[in-house]
Amino acid sequence: MRGHSYKYVATQVKFFIEKGKFLLIVSNIRMSIVEFGQAKGLTSTPNRGLAIVDFMVRLLAVAGTLGGAIVMASTEETLPFSTQFVRFRAEYDDLPTFTLFVVVNFIVSGYLLLSIPLSIFNIVRNTAKNTRILLIIFDTAMMGLLTAGASAAAAIVYLAHKGNDRANWFAICRQFNSFCERISGSLIGSFVGVAAFILLILLSAVALSRRN
Amino acid sequence: MMKSESTAIDVPESSAVPKGKASLMAATRDAKGGYNKGFAIFDFILRLGAIVCALAAASTMGTSDESLPFFNQFFQFQASYDDIPTFQFFVIAMAMIAGYLVLSLPFSIVSIVRPHAAGPRILLLIFDTVSLALNTAAAAAAADIVYLAHNGNSTTNWFAICQQFGDFCRKVSGAVVASFASAVVFMLLVIMSGLALRRQ
Numbered sequence: 430m431r432g433h434s435y436k437y438v439a440t441q442v443k444f445f446i447e448k449g450k451f452l453l454i455v456s457n458i459r460m461s462i463v464e465f466g467q468a469k470g471l472t473s474t475p476n477r478g479l480a481i482v483d484f485m486v487r488l489l490a491v492a493g494t495l496g497g498a499i500v501m502a503s504t505e506e507t508l509p510f511s512t513q514f515v516r517f518r519a520e521y522d523d524l525p526t527f528t529l530f531v532v533v534n535f536i537v538s539g540y541l542l543l544s545i546p547l548s549i550f551n552i553v554r555n556t557a558k559n560t561r562i563l564l565i566i567f568d569t570a571m572m573g574l575l576t577a578g579a580s581a582a583a584a585i586v587y588l589a590h591k592g593n594d595r596a597n598w599f600a601i602c603r604q605f606n607s608f609c610e611r612i613s614g615s616l617i618g619s620f621v622g623v624a625a626f627i628l629l630i631l632l633s634a635v636a637l638s639r640r641n
Numbered sequence: 642m643m644k645s646e647s648t649a650i651d652v653p654e655s656s657a658v659p660k661g662k663a664s665l666m667a668a669t670r671d672a673k674g675g676y677n678k679g680f681a682i683f684d685f686i687l688r689l690g691a692i693v694c695a696l697a698a699a700s701t702m703g704t705s706d707e708s709l710p711f712f713n714q715f716f717q718f719q720a721s722y723d724d725i726p727t728f729q730f731f732v733i734a735m736a737m738i739a740g741y742l743v744l745s746l747p748f749s750i751v752s753i754v755r756p757h758a759a760g761p762r763i764l765l766l767i768f769d770t771v772s773l774a775l776n777t778a779a780a781a782a783a784a785d786i787v788y789l790a791h792n793g794n795s796t797t798n799w800f801a802i803c804q805q806f807g808d809f810c811r812k813v814s815g816a817v818v819a820s821f822a823s824a825v826v827f828m829l830l831v832i833m834s835g836l837a838l839r840r841q
Contacts, residue, residue: 523794523796524796576774576778577780580781580785581785584781584783587727591726593724595724595725596790596799598797599798601797631770634838635763637835638759
């Protein structure tokens with residue numbers, strides 16, 4: 430009996446010693462991570478939160494602009510009563526503004542995809558200033574481009590819906606229904622991208638101005 | 642005797658060393674402040690230029706009425722910015738932007754006087770970004786209608802009205818160019834605010 434109890438006590442003590450060693454190792458690793466973080470400035474959490482929001486807004490903007498470009502580029506409608514001489518067909522190619530819209534949206538979504546690695550780098554390294562100012566400069570330029578393309582297309586869509594009596598411009602939406610719906614819907618994605626860009630510029634500026 | 646010699650030691654350098662460090666710090670702060678002050682002065686001048694551009698665009702578009710000299714029994718051929726809702730939006734948006742620029746001049750002066758303050762700069766950057774979006778939207782929409790007025794469109798059977806209304810067309814095109822100039826100025830303002838914030 431005594432032997433058994435000694436063995437039991439010995440195993441319990443061994444278990445506690447092993448547990449203590451494990452805890453010591455874990456606390457060592459934790460302290461070294463904290464020291465590493467303090468040395469490299471990685472423990473400033475407000476900038477990290479901003480950078481994560483920046484990344485997510487970028488993904489949202491990619492979805493919006495890419496969706497708008499694809500929906501606009503795939504619109505075409507042929508009315509059922511086309512005759513031999515007059516052709517009642519509408520395509521995005523027929524209006525140069527829509528061609529501009531598609532091209533601009535593809536360019537902006539390509540830029541956003543290329544800037545995602547830079548945004549991930551900003552999450553990892555919080556005190557990066559040069560990459561943030563680079564992102565602000567390019568985001569501002571791309572925002573101007575996207576807003577120009579989206580509002581030009583919006584002006585044409587408005588004309589297509591309402592027409593204009595003075596200039597004798599007929600509202601084509603009365604004939605081409607599904608064409609009209611698709612081009613109106615593709616504008617929404619593009620304007621979501623514009624709002625996202627405004628937010629991105631503000632986030633980068635606020636992250637730049639914090640003293641770490 | 643030895644004791645009196647050992648007690649009469651004066652240390653003149655310990656008071657001068659912190660002074661030297663303080664003057665060095667003041668020198669680096671002034672150098673950084675110099676760049677920020679240059680940015681702020683350039684920002685102020687650009688803002689004055691943008692006020693001129695925005696006011697010119699709004700007023701040119703607003704006074705662009707034209708009546709053709711011939712008329713028939715039923716109606717007279719007139720064109721004004723009122724007839725096209727996009728142009729109405731353009732005039733209102735450019736007037737709002739000119740008003741915002743005038744109101745932002747005091748903030749710009751504050752950031753010249755205090756080059757190290759981040760508050761006015763961030764405020765200016767937020768509102769400048771929103772104004773850039775509004776300005777570009779108004780300019781691009783009006784440019785699109787002007788393009789249609791110059792060229793027309795065969796598929797939708799939209800006639801090019803510039804062939805009849807020459808003066809109206811010229812004034813409207815000039816207004817659109819002025820508003821694009823103001824949009825470029827806004828882009829420069831946003832980028833300069835960002836650069837000035839980086840040097841804090």
